[in-house]
Amino acid sequence: MAGTARYLMCFQYRGTNYSGVMKTPSHQLVPGVQNYLEGALQKLRPANEVNIFISSRTDSGVHALCNSAHFDIQRKEGKQPFSEELLVNALNFHLKPEPISILKAFRVSDTFHARYHARSRTYTYRLVTGCDHHSHLPVFERNLCWPVSRRPLSTDAMREAAQMLLGTRDFSTFRSLNSETPFKSPLKTLLQADLTPGFSITTQQNYHSHLEFWELTFRSQSFLYKQVRRMTGALVAVGQGKLMPRHIADLLEVRDSRAYPGNIIAPPDGLFLKNVEYDEKDLQVEEEIIQ
Template identity: 55%
Template sequence: MIIFVNTMHNLARYLIFFQYIGTKYSGAVKVPPHSPKKGIQDHLEEAIQRLRPLNSVSLSVSSRTDKGVHALSNSAHFDLQRRNDKPPFSEYNIVQALNFHLTTEQIRITHAYLVPNDFHARFHAQSRTYIYRIALGTTRHDLPLVDCNLCWNICNTELDVEAMREAATLLSGTHDFSSFQAVNSDMAFRNPVKTMDVVNIQPGSSFARAYFHREIPFWELTFTSRSFLYKQVRRMTGALVGVGQGKLSVSQLNEILEARDTYAYPQALVAPACGLFLTKVDYKESDLQLSQQPSSTEN
């Protein structure tokens, strides 16, 4: 008997990529019942359940962004079995159907793949990229509406960017980042040694640059690694901005890194969630390929 990958009893595994504005959500993953704010995963699973699958759907999210953090491209996988022996939804139709049921939320599916049944969105990810947006010389009320809650507004009109870039070189490469893990993190058991493939600081811009009454200086900090510790990006960002503001010297940041102690990090420096975007989750193309394609799909 021949068993097709991902099609036994018409059970299909999908990898979806999705984006969201995280301001009104508790974070990327599910929250306990009766919580005041739902997680992105709660809304995604509700949308999938509206497709009336035969199985109970549980989403596996690749990147657990925190409350208030945004994503231009997060990812997750789930299994779906249709009723009455119907073949799997096509990739196009699963995107359209889920977006129809997400219309009232600030969550959108961008694309989907039918993947092998041993594919895992989190463990097969090769890298994740975050960008942190900073606006200078502003208060929250001075920002264009399209940038509110989507950047960290700092009253300073200037940052010592060269000092920040010098400090960024200390964070690049492989290090024990224990000092940049959140205090009392429930992920404290994770290996604190991470490799930062990219720690970059470049000029950015307002989303309303061509339509606002004045030019606002923006900077973007980019971080790429296979994985991160809990709140590591926000703590690295806060430390780099601290260097740019003269609150920390480059040597002091190095001392914090070398301390390998979460309590060595000055807690007042942690960057707020509002400026952080998950922008990319990368996979090997070979991991996304079904070894044998489903025999058919239908609308």
């Protein structure tokens, strides 16, 4: 149909005040990020009702440095498809003042799917030591990291434990049960599990120089429900001496979600979807785009 085009958009958001990224019913008090994205798209006055298809679900309180979604938008008769730059600028104008921002848009083929064409997803979890309660954090870091301990973590033990998670494994113990559990295979291939020093602009001040930030980074084609938060909680427990590195292998071997210690799951606050990767060929179309 003339004037219809499919786009992939990359967007980021601070997830503290949303029910998650997915759309919620109009009667629900706390909306999802998708509600605002689709609302902004409708303000472009398309000829169709625009529905977006999100690549990666995030829960309430979880943030995204870069999530992605695709959608089809049809302009009124006689108008060419939006240019990528115009689409980004117009959507960001209509999203104000929400903490949601469109980073980039790509014109893609009408067979492209944001979820199923993703090669990998990378999550980063931000930890901080030197305090053990969110009220002791700088105001600019609240809801953006997990204050795990006043004392330093055993980072060597955490790195040793993280290596046990790499490769293709049955992650049944590291998923929470939900409606999709019976239909999803627990086999996942974890490509990366790294612990590296993190940073915060607030630590440049003498008031917060005692704080030490760390980042756990996980990369896989896909993850199970709450898998990243469970892996993070288990690794932090190792860093605190509550678990030994060998206990990570034991948890994997059990293959039972109920065997996961319920009091160590990481909260959503420090979790960020960092990136969703695609093949470059999937982000190209031969048709010339005219604004």
